[in-house]
Amino acid sequence: MVMYGPGTFLYVIFLVIAWVTMFYTLNFYYLAIQSRHNESHERRRRQVPELPLAMLPTVTVQLPLYNEKYVARRLIDAVCRMDYPKNKMQVQVLDDSDDDTVDLIRSIVDEYRFKGFDIVHVRRADRSGYKAGALKAGMKTAKGEFIAIFDADFIPPSSFLKHLLRYFSDPKMGFVQCKWGHVNEDYSTMTQAQAVSLDLHFLVEQKAKSLSRIFLNFNGTAGIWRTSCINDAGGWQTSTLVEDMDLSYRAQMKGWKCMFLDDYVVDAELPVQMNAAKRQQFRWAKGSIQVALKLLADVVAHRKVPVESKVQSFIHMTRHIAHPLFLAQFLIFPMLLSMDYRLYESNWAPLFVLAMYAALGPGGYLVVINKVWKKDWKHKGMQFLFLHFFGAGISVNNSVAVFDALFGRKSEFLRTPKFGIVKKGEDWRNKEYALPFTKTTLLEIFFALYGCISIFVAIFSNNALFTPLIAMPTIGFIYVAYLSIAHSQLGKKKRIKSEKTGAVVVQQAAPLAPVQRTAGQRLLLPSVLAFLVLGAGVAYYGYYTSIYPLQEASGFLARAQTAQTPQQLADYVRLAQGFIPESGNPVWVFPTYRTDFEIIHMQLDSMVARSGALSSLSPHDEGYNAALLDMHSGALEIQANLHEAIPYIYVSPQNIAFGAAWVGVILSVFAAMKHARTRHQRAETASAVQT
Structure with a gap:
């Protein structure tokens, strides 16, 4: 099928x-x-003996924390329980907190310092x-030949x-990375999706690269x-959001080696709130592009x-580009279907791609x-289903991150x-740090x-075959958007600073209830939902x-061609005429006669007239078949020409104006919600300070 105009352009982009x-x-x-x-590699690695006590080097353990x-x-x-001589282990709690975590950490550090640990706040x-x-500030006072790093959620x-430390017998070994475990993997479908995603990263990507x-x-x-590796590579730099990845590549370009241990696991806590998980994914996506x-x-x-390292570095650094590409394809796909671009009839390329999606995708x-998991693969396979939805839904968030970078x-x-949160059923709803949903959620809803x-x-468009390919990511967008909103509408504790004492007091939001929301404020969120339904x-x-x-x-013109x-041709043409507007031209950018509905009707009328004239001829007449083929x-x-017109209807001035107004109203409602929430919080704060 020969296509003209924007359809061909979209088709090429899609492919x-x-x-x-x-x-x-x-x-x-x-x-x-x-x-x-790799058995030989594993045998060599396991033959590395543990260092004798007298040869253990001095290690600095850095714990970067912020409001934890x-x-x-x-x-x-957990760090102070590690089996290591106290006189050879320095612990730096790098605390940038600005809440009551500061006092908590100070008391813990004092407690362990009293027990003889070399620990500093x-x-x-x-x-x-x-x-x-x-981390850079901590390096100034670090005593260790080696630096161990743990984020707050690790154990x-x-x-x-x-x-x-046994693997640093090679003087060129720059760093050793362990696999992450997940103490709350089964907390929810969201944590299961994150768990299998991280496991695939470690057990496939990291393991393969290490081997x-x-x-x-x-x-x-x-x-x-190794401390000397950090210094030789230029130290910790603050120009990206993923300082770890930045330093890793600089160190390896300097000739330092690295190793990943897939059989040694350090447990950690997965984000249990959707908005927290999105924030983490955003940081990783943006940082990689940076x-x-x-x-x-x-x-x-x-x-x-x-x-090979160059190729893999390119893929690793740019892989988050796949998120905006996925969204672009998701937008283009139904447009192609609406233009009757039947991918399974066009040529071998799209059919091959679809087959590859099915075979090499899920x-x-x-x-x-x-x-990888052998006996436990069915459980992980179910988690992969959750990852499929989570990955599709999170692509909006990560696409914003990519463009930010x-x-x-x-x-x-x-x-x-x-x-x-460690055990299933533990509640985080009444704790601080719960995040509100962001404007990205609006895009997810879109x-x-x-x-x-x-x-x-x-x-x-008679392409029901492709419905599952559209439905799966759609479920993902709904899943992520729903949890983003649901995880935001929760009671959270309020941190209130007393003007008299300057002390930070943590109180539940519920007891501070004398300030009631107005009926208008209570109707804001239902108004958003109603307006979304109206827009749909x-x-x-x-x-x-x-368009339909x-x-x-x-469709009737396609039948007329056969x-x-x-x-019979005239009947199909008349049926087609009944669905085409009498006048107008949807192509508002450089319009041509090809998409002018009035001219199209004239062409169809002429075709009907020719059909009537041709009916008077014998099918065996010399000009009969030539005229029929011409029609x-x-x-x-x-x-x-109709296919060329359809995309312009999607982006007609009226639709653009309506879409802009629709988004504008929703943004206004969101702004009103934020303003109302701010006023409510100020009133609560004033009420709390008075009491």
């Missing part, structure tokens, strides 16, 4: 995105093959550089230092660095870096999961809140609504009255 996505997917399977169990009242003690207790005047700045085992001597990254925590902009050219140009991942937008290092409409587009209804009505008729007309008699070609040309 390019499909091939790029397949490239990243195939690389994952390549790493899965590389990560196969629920997990600070758990972390410091490091405070800075400000949070400049955030985590990287804290290192007692054997950690002795187990890892193949490909550049790999330090994951920011649960590992040990590192790509900063270091990728240097890695590629470095003569001593092997080609199917391929399940094969990898089966090989590409456009050089500076942003604060926003930590991931932890609530000390994509959810777009997906719902796209399902109808697929069905009405208007969009569906617009599709049904403007042209698709029906296109008509065996002039009368078939005319029907094909008019059908192509």
Whole structure:
């Protein structure tokens, strides 16, 4: 089928995105093959003996913390329980907190200092550089030949230092990274999705790179660095949100080696709130692109870096580009279907891509999961289903992060809140640090609504085969958007600073109830939901009255192209005319006669008249077949003109104006909600201070 106008452009973009996505997917399977169990390597690694007590080096354990009242003690207790000589272990609690975590940490540090531990509570005047700045400041007073780092949500085992330090017998070993465990993996479907995602990263990507001597990254925590390696590589730098990845690549370009231990696990707490998980994903996505902009050219140009490491570095640094590409493909797909771009009839390329999606998408991942987890693969396979929804929904959040990085937008290092949640059923709802949903949630709602409409587009355009491909990510958008809002509408504690004493008092929000919300404030959120439903209804009505008729007309014109008699052709043409507007031209940018509905009607009227004249001729007449074929070609040309017109209806001035007004109203309601919440909090604060 020959296509003209924007349809061809969208089709090419769709295919390019499909091939790029397949490239990243195939690389994952390549790493899965590389990560196969290497017996000789494992034997050599296990033969490394533990260092004798007299040879144990001095180690500095750095604990960068910021407002971690629920997990600070758990972390410091675990570190101080590690089986290592006190006189050879320095503990730095790098505390940038600005809440009552400061007093909590101070008391814990004093407690362990009294017990004979070399532990210090490091405070800075400000949070400049955030985590990287804290680590950099700690390096100034670090005593150790090696630096162990743990984020607040980790629980290192007692054997950690002795187990890892044995691998630094090679003087060029720069850092050793451990696999992360998950103490709250089964807390919810969201934590299960995060768990299997991280496990695949460690057990496939990190393991493969470690075995193949490909550049790999330090994951920011649960590992040990050689101090001289950090200094030689330029130290901790604050130009990106992923200082760990940044330093990893700089160190390896300097010739330092690294190792990943897949069989030694350090447990950690997964985010249990959707908005916290999104914040973490945002930081990782944006930081990776920042590192790509900063270091990728240097890695590629470095003569001593092997080609395979260059390729894998490119893929690793840029892999989050897949998120905006996925969204672009999600937007384009229903447009192609509405233009009757039947991918399974066009040519071998889209059919091949769809087959690869089916085989190398869920199917391929399940094969990898089966090989990695063996007996437990069914449980992990179910978690992968949750990951499929979570990954699709989180793509909006991560796409914003990618564009933030590409456009050089500076942003604060926003930590991931932890609530000390370990067991299923434990509640975090009445704890501090719970995050509100952001404007990104509005985009997630948009994509959810777009997906719902796209399902109808697929069905009405006789492409129901593709409905599952649209429905799966749509469920993901709904899932993430719903949890983003649901996890925000929770009672949280309020931190109130007394004007008289300056002390920080933590109180429940519920007891401070004398200030009541007005009826208008209570109606704000239902108003948003109602307006979203209204927008979806208007969009569906617009599709049904403007685009669907042209698709029906296109269908009848397709039948006219196969008509065996002039009368049959005329009947199909008349049916098509009934669905085409009498006048107007939807192409408002450089319009042409091809998409002028009045001219199209004239062409169809002429075709009907020719059919009547042709009916008087004998089918055996010399000009009969030539005339019938000519009218078939005319029907094909008019059908192509309708396909050219359809995309412009989607982006008509009226639709753009309505969409802008719709988004504007929702943003206004969100602003009103924020303003009302601010006023409410001020009133609560004033009431609390008075009491």
